[in-house]
Amino acid sequence: MVVRAAEGRVEVGNAGLKEAMEQALEQFVDRLAAAAGESLHSVVLYGSAVSGEFHQDFSDLNVLCLFQALSTNVMLALSEPVAWWKKQKHPAPLLLTVEEVKRSTDVFPIEFLDIQRHHRVLSGEDIFATMEIPRTLHRVQVEHELRTKLILFRQQFLIDSANRNKVLNLMLESLSSFVTLFRHSLLIMGEEPAVGKRALLSQLEKRVHVDTKAFLDLLSVREGKLKGNALDVNTMLPSYLKTVEQVISVVDQL
Numbered sequence: 001m002v003v004r005a006a007e008g009r010v011e012v013g014n015a016g017l018k019e020a021m022e023q024a025l026e027q028f029v030d031r032l033a034a035a036a037g038e039s040l041h042s043v044v045l046y047g048s049a050v051s052g053e054f055h056q057d058f059s060d061l062n063v064l065c066l067f068q069a070l071s072t073n074v075m076l077a078l079s080e081p082v083a084w085w086k087k088q089k090h091p092a093p094l095l096l097t098v099e100e101v102k103r104s105t106d107v108f109p110i111e112f113l114d115i116q117r118h119h120r121v122l123s124g125e126d127i128f129a130t131m132e133i134p135r136t137l138h139r140v141q142v143e144h145e146l147r148t149k150l151i152l153f154r155q156q157f158l159i160d161s162a163n164r165n166k167v168l169n170l171m172l173e174s175l176s177s178f179v180t181l182f183r184h185s186l187l188i189m190g191e192e193p194a195v196g197k198r199a200l201l202s203q204l205e206k207r208v209h210v211d212t213k214a215f216l217d218l219l220s221v222r223e224g225k226l227k228g229n230a231l232d233v234n235t236m237l238p239s240y241l242k243t244v245e246q247v248i249s250v251v252d253q254l
Contacts, residue, residue, distance in 0.1 A: 021061070024088055025045065025061070025063075025122060026122075028043075028063070028081065028084070028088075029043050029123045031080070031081035031084060031085075032065060032078065032081050032093075032123075033123065035077040035078050035081050036065075036067065036074055036077060036078060038068070039067050039068050039069055039071075039074050040065065040066075040067055040068075040123075040124070041066040041067055041068050041097075041098050041124050041125065041127075042065075042066045042121060042122075042123055042124025042125050042126070042127065043063060043064070043066075043093075043121070043122040043123040043124060044063070044064040044065075044066070044115065044119050044120070044121055044122065044126075044128070045061065045062065045063055045119065045120045045121075045122055046062050046063075046064055046114070046115045046120075047060070047062040047114070048060075048062075049061050049062065050118045050120050051117075051118040060090060061090045061091075062091065062094075063085075063090075063093040063094070064093060064094045064096065064115065065078075065095050065096075066096055066097065066098050066101065066124070066127065067095065067096070067097050067098070068097065068098060069097060070095060070096075075095070078095070098127060101127065101131075102127075102131075105132070105133045106134050106136070106137055107137075108141075109133055109134065109135065109138040110138070110141050110142060110145065110180075110181075110184055112128070112131065112133050113133055113138070113187075114180070115128055116129075116131060116133065138187070138188060139188045139254055142181055142184045142185055142188060143248065143251045143252055145177075145181055146178075146185075146244065146247065146248045146251065147248060149174065149177055149178065149181070149244075150241070150244050150248065153174055153241070153244075154241075156170055157170060157237075164233050165228075167237065168221075168228050168231065168233050171214075171218055171233075171236070171237070172218055172221065172222065172228075175215065175218050175219070175222070178215075178244060179197050179200065179215065181247075182200065182201070182204050182247060183200055185204070185208075185247055185250070185251050186200070186203060186204060186207065188251060188254055189207060189250070189254065191203065191207060197215075197219055198216065198219060201219075204247070208246060208247060208250050210242075210243045210246045210247065211239055211242070211243060212243060213239065214236040214239045214240040214243065215243065217231055217236065218240075
């Protein structure tokens with residue numbers, strides 16, 4: 001399951017574009033409601049657009065649609081508003097029934113904890129406000145996701161290793177996923193994660209004694225503060241992977 005005040009694909013501080021994005025969200029909700037009728041329970045915006053970590057080049061507007069019932073006919077009716085939303089260059093929304101959410105909190109603790117901590121209800125009832133998410137399998141899912149993403153990273157690196165820019169992009173594209181999992185690793189360690197990626201990485205460095213410089217440099221590239229060609233990818237990569245491996249080791253022993 002992929003999950004992450006709406007800012008949309010706009011730069012912070014650009015009020016005009018933010019307003020346009022808000023209007024697009026409102027139109028999307030109206031189209032969803034018209035298509036799904038009484039089956040639609042609520043529409044929720046979640047992820048970086050709500051947490052304040054949105055980046056126009058790397059982030060998406062993530063929308064979750066909850067339904068009383070989700071039949072094939074309802075999904076077919078939703079195809080038109082979703083096609084419209086895709087034309088606005090946003091990913092298709094997640095579709096779940098209310099009952100599915102209630103019964104899968106133990107399967108998706110990472111995703112639902114993230115939504116619970118950072119979400120905004122665009123329409124309908126807020127079921128996340130009072131949701132109880134069991135932590136029994138949280139550690140297992142965090143370790144599983146960390147190990148899986150590391151394995152996939154290595155696999156892709158074998159394909160891209162001869163191309164310096166592709167390796168850099170591989171690190172840039174994996175950055176948010178690893179930082180999200182670092183945040184959940186800190187939760188498992190009994191710490192309240194700091195707000196903001198840089199503050200969180202500083203907290204992780206102190207807690208686990210890892211080197212997060214490669215992650216901070218990649219954040220600078222994403223933020224436009226540093227040119228990618230200024231980085232020594234061959235030096236960064238071993239440090240980047242070692243940090244992930246060290247966090248996995250700590251989570252595994254908890």
